[in-house]
Amino acid sequence: MILKTIEHQENIDLRNFCTIKVGEKGKIVYFPKDYKEISILIKEYDNIYPLGIGSNLIFSDGVVNKVFVHSKNLKKYEIENQNDIFYITAEAGVSFKTIVSVVKKYNLEGFENLSGIPATVGGATAMNAGAYGSEIFDLIEEVWWIDREGRLNHSKKDEIKYSYRYSQFQNEGFVYKVKLKLRKSDKNISEIIKNHLLDRNSKQPLDLPTAGSTYKNPAGTYAGKLIEAVGLKGYRINDIGFSEKHANFLVNYGNAEFKDLIKLLELAERKISDEFRINLEREVKIID
Template sequence: MILHMKLLKGVKLAPFTTLRVGGKARYLAEPSTEEELKELLRFARLEGLPVLVLGAGSNVVLGDFDGLVIRTVRLRGLRVREEGDELKVSALCGTPLSELIKTVLSWGGEGIYRLAGFPATVGGAVAMNAGSFGAEVSDFLTSVKVITPDGEPERLKREELAFGYRSSPFPKRGLVLEAVFRFKKARGPLREKLREVLKKRKARQPAGLPTSGSAFKNPPGGYAGKLLESCGFKGFRVGGAGFSEKHANFLVNYGGASFEEVRELLELASERVKELTGTELEKEVKLVEARGAYGWKLVGA
């Protein structure tokens, strides 16, 4: 099959992640249109390759990927429409979440400011159902346009989709191409609320080191960071990988961290917390690798 776009080979993935950890990808492409995206999926299916969909590269640790990595950063764009006291906003998957938030705020939209500070794309935020300070992306979602694993476009309504805490039906239901949101117009100024969110985020998150964000999901009725700290993991390291000295649930790269070191660190932490507290922690960060005959599959990151 002849592709009508640039396909890079043997690409190092670390620069495309916020943790700056990554192996090599067999192929990497950055489509800029829906047709190019569909063409890439057809190519991967014909070649029997796994497909990794990568946005801003936060919340993920990448090993070697013997398949096709699709970066969505060129698939970006926003449309805003006023409907009475509400805003309807459509965003392509590669649009930075920060750009969506800035646009919604400029139009006086409520709620989304709580997600400020996430280094994510819209598609990635939907796929992980990103959330903070009492709000989740799915709270504002009305529909999603996806490219199904068969390479066909499909529009899915919010009520058809099962979202959970940091979970969604994607990429199993398809690759998120566009998300449509609805926001209530605020009755008062929002800038002070935004500043407060950013202030709180800055106070609890590590600065100056590459990070993927939270390593583990908060267990019901508790906090992963407190459990990890109580078990001695604040600032704990395995090689170059470790937990932040500022917040025990933040995975950071102290320098030269490898995929294997991150995996060892997370396994050690989850085993120790289970042993000492009886709580089983579930990873929030995704560890993704594909080696050898992996076969066709859509993989989200």
């Protein structure tokens, strides 16, 4: 049954819901505007899948039989200043770009290393997104989330399970709202962010559709280094390949297809397992 009172779209082209632009069709996506609508959706369906901007996602081919719940209508945020400690409480769909604009406006420190990650607050919290030695859970104080029964929960950071590129929200419920703690800085934060973005741009293939890092870095090494070591940096199967610029980034050279992408992942995983006895763990989420 379709819940007509909640904004939605049927028969969707999944390439429009992920940054790597791979995938075919989805049956339905809902765009709830508050936690009550999220709760109604969770109670109604048992196959919901939360979506941010899809910068860590790969959809399979054919029709994906999930009820997607997208955060584009959850973009409210509040800023509270307590003696130069700033709390930003942001709904799931607030983008990192918006957080960066707040951080620059008030000259706040703590977010510099995360700037440039294409993410929503909800997706980043689920993934515990991070870069350059920082991660979003360094800044998170509290999370409001809807559980599998559709109830609104409120958890303090020390009650939440998270680790490198993981949080419990990957497996349960929907992140509704997150409170971040930042402090006023005496450094020039806009300048630091500008230089940080230049550094990211010089290392990442941002001119082509991609889903960012394909694999988590195994302990003590880098996935990109291993991919390069087995000769797959720049290697492609038809329109999908490991980037020449950053071996751990898959890039879509035009009309990449899921079947080629999977072949490429399996090839890399087999070669790295054979040569280094390391089983790479996928960071990208494959949805089928």
